[in-house]
Amino acid sequence: MPARTPAGSIALWRSDTGRTSASADRCPHRGMRLSHGFVRGEALNCIYHGWSYGQTGSCVRIPAHPGLTPPESIRVATYAVEEADGVIWVAVGQPSAETPRFEGLTPLRSLTFRASVAAIEASAGAKATAEGLLNLQKLRLLLAPQDDDQTLVHVLLQESSDPSDRISASRAADALRRLAEDLQRKGIA
Numbered sequence: 001m002p003a004r005t006p007a008g009s010i011a012l013w014r015s016d017t018g019r020t021s022a023s024a025d026r027c028p029h030r031g032m033r034l035s036h037g038f039v040r041g042e043a044l045n046c047i048y049h050g051w052s053y054g055q056t057g058s059c060v061r062i063p064a065h066p067g068l069t070p071p072e073s074i075r076v077a078t079y080a081v082e083e084a085d086g087v088i089w090v091a092v093g094q095p096s097a098e099t100p101r102f103e104g105l106t107p108l109r110s111l112t113f114r115a116s117v118a119a120i121e122a123s124a125g126a127k128a129t130a131e132g133l134l135n136l137q138k139l140r141l142l143l144a145p146q147d148d149d150q151t152l153v154h155v156l157l158q159e160s161s162d163p164s165d166r167i168s169a170s171r172a173a174d175a176l177r178r179l180a181e182d183l184q185r186k187g188i189a
Helices: 117-124 163-186
Strands: 002-005 008-014 020-024 038-040 043-045 059-061 078-084 087-091 105-113 133-135 139-147 150-158
Touching (some): 008 087, 105 139, 117 133, 117 139, 117 150
Antiparallel strands (some): 002 008, 020 078, 038 043, 105 150, 133 139
16 A cells, blocks of 8 residues: 655555555656555565565566576665554654553544644644644544655544444544645644
């Protein structure tokens, strides 16, 4: 699946054995987005010509040349990935801190707000923690700024929440998104 980081677009994928990986989102062969590709075994395959890339980024297979061992120079950039408490963290470069833990919380959904963190905080009437966690009544929002006016928001709930709690939290997150985007458009925050 495609994902965004401060360094740009990446392809986030999980191998057949369950290992999560993050690769640059462009195949070095023809530039097709790898996030449009598919996973087969322990490799991410480009949808265009089927070139396969392992979790270290090296090309492991070129279907048009089945007997060829691809040169080590054919590779995609990869990023360090850690999965903790249901959240996937990608480090662009060296991780600068320990991965935050959100014990007792479970991810519900992710949304892109076309609003800055400041506009989201103003809309919510609360400030995010240093880890980017905005604590509201029954939900927590993990804020990941993308640009000056765009923020990726991961909605987290208590693990014990029931279906009605999840529906309410999803609606509350949508309402907050609309309010924050309205503040952003008006230049209030």
